[in-house]
Amino acid sequence: MSRIAASPTDLRMREIRRQFVPLASTVVACLLSLLPIVMASPIIPDFAFLVLISWRLLRPELWSPLTVLLLGLFNDLVAGHPIGQSMALWTALFLIYDVIDARLQWRDYWMDWFVAALSIISYTYGVWYIGQRVDRFSEADVGLLGNTINFNIMMPQIGLSVFCYPIVSRLVLALDRWRLAR
Secondary structure, three states, rough: OOOOOOOOOOHHHHHHHHHHHHHHHHHHHHHHHOOOOOOOOOOOOOOOEEEEEEEEHHOOOOOOHHHHEEEHHHHHHHOOOOOOOOHHHHHHHHHHHHHHHHOOOOOOOHHHHHHHHHHHHHHHHHHHHHEEOOOOOOOOOOOOOOOOOOOHHHHHHHHHHHHHHHHHHHHHOOOHHHOOOO
C-alpha cells in the first residue's frame, strides 16, 4: 500500500538527504587522498575532482561557485595542495561550466564525457603549472615547490582519470537517485 503523505520525520530526513548527499560524497572523495597509497609516479586520479565535476554535470543547479570555493579549500587542506590551488581551479572550471551551459542548447552522455575530459586535462595542467615555473636566470625548470617534473609524466593520470569518469559518474548518478527517492 502506498502512502499519500509522509510523516514529518520522513520529510525532514528526505530534505537532509537532498541537501547533504552531494556535499558528503564530495567530502568523502576528498578524504580518499588520506589513504596511504604510495606511487612512484602520479597515476591515481583525483577522485574529489571527478566526483565534483560529475555532480556539476549531472545537476548544474546544485552548487554555487562559493560552495565550490569552500570545497576547494577543504580539498587543499586535506590533500596537502598549496592553499588556493583547488579553490582557484575548481571555481574557474565551474564558471566555465556556466558559460558552456549558457551556450549549449543540449547535452548528452558523450558531450558530458568530452567536457569532463577537457576539464580533467585543464585541471591536471593547472595543478602541474602551479607546481612549476620557469626560472629566467637558469636553463632548468625550477618548481615552486622544488619540483622539476616534466608534464609528460602526468599523461597516465590524465588517461586514467578520463576513463574513470564514467564509473564515477555512474556512482554519482546512483547517489542522486537515492537522494531523490521517496
